Structures are given as structure tokens and as C-alpha cells.
Amino acid sequence: MTGNPIYEFALRMGDNCLILGQNVSAWCGHAPVLEEDIALANVALDLIGQTRMWLGFAGEVEGKGRNADDLAFLRDARAFRNCLLVEQPNGDFGQTLMRQFLFDAWHHPMLKALAGSANVRVAEVAEKSVKEAAYHLDRSTGLVIRLGDGSDESHNRMQAALDGLWRYTGELYATDAIDEAVIGRGFSAIEEQYKNYTSKIFDEATLTIPEATFMHKGGKSGLHSEALGAMLADMQILQRSHPGAQW
Amino acid sequence: MATLAINPSIKDIWSWLEDVPDPEIPVVSVVELGIVRDVARNESSIIVTITPTYSGCPATTVIAIDIEQAIRRHGVEDVRIETKLSPAWTTDWITPGACEKLKAYGIAPPEKGAACAGALRAGTTIHCPRCDSGNTECISQFGSTPCKAHYRCKDCLEPFDYFKSF
Numbered sequence: 269m270t271g272n273p274i275y276e277f278a279l280r281m282g283d284n285c286l287i288l289g290q291n292v293s294a295w296c297g298h299a300p301v302l303e304e305d306i307a308l309a310n311v312a313l314d315l316i317g318q319t320r321m322w323l324g325f326a327g328e329v330e331g332k333g334r335n336a337d338d339l340a341f342l343r344d345a346r347a348f349r350n351c352l353l354v355e356q357p358n359g360d361f362g363q364t365l366m367r368q369f370l371f372d373a374w375h376h377p378m379l380k381a382l383a384g385s386a387n388v389r390v391a392e393v394a395e396k397s398v399k400e401a402a403y404h405l406d407r408s409t410g411l412v413i414r415l416g417d418g419s420d421e422s423h424n425r426m427q428a429a430l431d432g433l434w435r436y437t438g439e440l441y442a443t444d445a446i447d448e449a450v451i452g453r454g455f456s457a458i459e460e461q462y463k464n465y466t467s468k469i470f471d472e473a474t475l476t477i478p479e480a481t482f483m484h485k486g487g488k489s490g491l492h493s494e495a496l497g498a499m500l501a502d503m504q505i506l507q508r509s510h511p512g513a514q515w
Numbered sequence: 516m517a518t519l520a521i522n523p524s525i526k527d528i529w530s531w532l533e534d535v536p537d538p539e540i541p542v543v544s545v546v547e548l549g550i551v552r553d554v555a556r557n558e559s560s561i562i563v564t565i566t567p568t569y570s571g572c573p574a575t576t577v578i579a580i581d582i583e584q585a586i587r588r589h590g591v592e593d594v595r596i597e598t599k600l601s602p603a604w605t606t607d608w609i610t611p612g613a614c615e616k617l618k619a620y621g622i623a624p625p626e627k628g629a630a631c632a633g634a635l636r637a638g639t640t641i642h643c644p645r646c647d648s649g650n651t652e653c654i655s656q657f658g659s660t661p662c663k664a665h666y667r668c669k670d671c672l673e674p675f676d677y678f679k680s681f
């Protein structure tokens with residue numbers, strides 16, 4: 269691990285986008301309705317674009333000549349710095365959507381805060397990404413409300429997804445020295461915004477946040493769940509078996 | 516493109532770029548969309564600075580190639596394309612003339628300043644590019660390209676693309 273907190277921080281931001289973007293892109297051609305298929309593909313595309321900016325920046329900071337592709341395709345699971353939430357499997361459409369909402373509700377205020385960062389590159393990437401994240405949040409919020417406050421079937425699926433995923437949200441705003449080196453004390457405001465926003469939307473969606481959940485952590489320091497390894501094997505196989513292969 | 520202008524002015528170069536269409540919406544140019552941020556030159560090379568519309572937009576690469584080719588076609592060999600992220604591209608940079616062209620092409624132009632979370636849910640009125648009716652509904656916030664949302668007019672019943680405020 270390099271000692272530069274900016275490198276680690278850029279990896280965290282980039283890996284979140286990469287892992288979520290890759291998972292979401294698996295829906296392409298499989299979504300329940302055409303409009304959602306297009307929306308999922310577009311969200312995935314935005315996230316992969318943001319990945320390229322963050323990981324490209326991380327590679328420059330690291331200074332060992334690794335570019336965004338090298339970092340995406342040639343690292344092992346232990347070297348990934350994404351939070352546990354984004355690596356949770358797609359499950360059904362409800363689970364995919366709930367994962368997206370729980371991420372977007374953090375990602376948007378986080379990027380907004382980072383757009384004011386003293387690090388110019390961090391601020392630039394955040395400024396570019398935050399507008400995309402606003403649309404992601406807009407969409408996932410609307411769908412969580414419609415499906416939560418929808419039929420019995422959709423409500424139950426959304427509640428089950430929330431019950432299963434809420435335990436991974438604590439890691440989003442739990443800070444350590446790396447986060448603090450980049451964003452200072454700004455995290456406490458993000459935690460507050462996150463909790464206020466999600467509870468307001470879940471109220472509207474008639475969904476209940478599970479009580480007294482133990483919050484899982486580890487992703488940010490490279491301790492991942494099983495799902496990440498399987499997903500990376502799929503994503504990286506081409507570059508691993510044919511190093512340097514190009515389209 | 517008959518003349519080989521090997522010593523073009525900055526103004527010449529801008530006018531060449533005005534002929535480079537957006538690869539996905541060919542009725543408007545990359546200049547009208549506000550994608551070209553700067554044109555500079557030194558003794559030997561021309562440097563064009565562009566900004567991506569959406570970070571993952573596949574058209575960005577194509578636009579860079581198209582710009583390079585357009586300048587080379589005028590006989591300039593050394594062209595460099597640089598990318599700039601900040602200030603982030605906004606639909607406010609799309610010229611009024613281009614907004615008219617978008618509308619004539621069947622795409623509702625962006626409403627000014629509606630790009631924030633909740634803007635679409637809060638019900639910004641989007642007008643139908645065919646009949647101008649404000650009686651429209653959003654089918655999906657994501658359309659055929661990253662920059663567009665999918666709408667339907669409830670008066671003339673036509674579906675249409677809306678160029679999202681961004």
C-alpha cells in the first residue's frame with residue numbers, strides 16, 4: 269500500500285464506481301422493461317466514465333505508470349477499495365434498485381462536498397460526476413417510492429432488499445485517516461444528510477429501516493465479501509488470460 | 516475544402532470546427548453544443564481543448580477524432596486534442612440557434628437550470644417539440660443517449676426525446 273492518502277482515496281471512489289457499474293451493466297438486455305434496461309445501461313455507462321477519471325487520477329498519483337485499465341483489470345480482490353455495498357450481488361430488480369438508491373443517496377452529497385476539495389483534481393472529477401449522480405439519485409428515489417408504495421409483491425421485494433442491504437450502509441460514511449486527509453471533517457454532515465434523506469424517502473415508500481443493525485465494514489481497506497472475487501474473475505478474465513489484448 | 520490553408524488564423528479554425536457535426540445528433544455542431552472550449556496554436560501545431568458532455572459518453576472519443584480529421588483536411592499536420600474537465604460541461608452552453616435546430620429535429624431542447632436532484636420529480640414542464648404542448652410526461656429519465664430523457668406528449672400522443680438540462 270502506498271502512503272499517499274490521495275491515491276487511496278481516489279481508488280475508493282473509483283472502485284465504488286467500477287464495481288457498481290460492472291454489476292449494473294450485467295442487466296443490459298435483461299431488465300423487466302425496455303425503459304429500465306436503457307436507464308440501467310446509461311447509469312452503468314456514467315459510472316464507468318467516472319471510474320476512468322478516478323482510476324486514471326489514482327494511477328498518476330501513484331506514479332508507477334499504471335493507467336485506469338491496469339488498475340481495473342490487473343488487481344486482485346484484496347487490492348480493491350470499494351465499499352461492501354456495491355459488491356453485493358444484483359439479486360432481483362428490487363435488490364439492484366435498492367443497492368443503487370442506498371449508494372446514490374451517499375454518492376451525490378459526497379461528490380457535492382468533494383467538488384469543494386482543496387485538491388484541484390479531486391474537485392474537478394467530483395464537479396463533473398456530481399451532475400450525473402444527481403440524475404441517478406433522482407431515478408432511484410422515484411423508483412424506490414413507486415415500488416415500495418406499490419403492489420404487495422413490489423413492496424415485499426423492496427422491503428426484503430432493504431433488510432438485506434441496510435447493514436452495508438454504515439461503511440459509506442464511516443471515516444478513517446484517509447478520508448479525513450481528503451475531506452476533513454465534512455463526513456459528519458454527509459452522514460446526517462444520508463440518514464435524513466433515506467428515512468424521508470423510506471417513509472414515503474412505506475418501507476421500514478431495520479432496527480439495530482450491525483454495520484459491516486472492511487471493503488475500504490480491502491476486506492471483501494465472497495461476491496467480489498467471483499465478479500472480478502468474470503470481469504478480468506480476458507486481460508488476465510491475454511495480457512494487453514485490445515479490441 | 517479545396518484550399519490548403521497551412522497558416523490558418525484561430526478564427527479560421529473555429530469556422531472549420533463549426534462544420535464538425537455531433538456524431539449522435541448531426542444537426543448541431545460540436546461548437547454549438549459547447550464541447551469545444553478553446554482553440555490555440557503555436558508555430559507548428561494546433562491545440563483544441565474539448566470537454567466531455569457525460570463522463571462515459573462514447574461519443575467523446577469519436578468527437579476528438581472528427582475534430583482532428585477536420586483540421587487535417589485543411590492541410591494542418593500537427594493537431595493536438597486536449598481534454599478539460601472543469602468547468603464541467605453544461606447544457607447552458609448550447610447556443611440558442613442549436614436549441615432551435617434540436618427542436619426542428621424533434622428533440623426538446625434543455626430547460627435552463629433544471630439540473631439538480633429532484634428537478635424532474637418536482638415536475639419541470641417539458642414542451643413537446645412537435646406541438647409545443649406542456650401536457651407531457653416523462654417515460655424514462657434515460658433515453659437513447661446519455662444526454663437525453665424519454666418523454667411522451669399527451670396532446671399529440673407522439674413520443675419524443677428531451678435533451679436533459681445538465
Ligand SMILES: [Zn+2]
Pocket residue numbers: 643644645646647648668669670671672673
Ligand atoms: Zn405534442
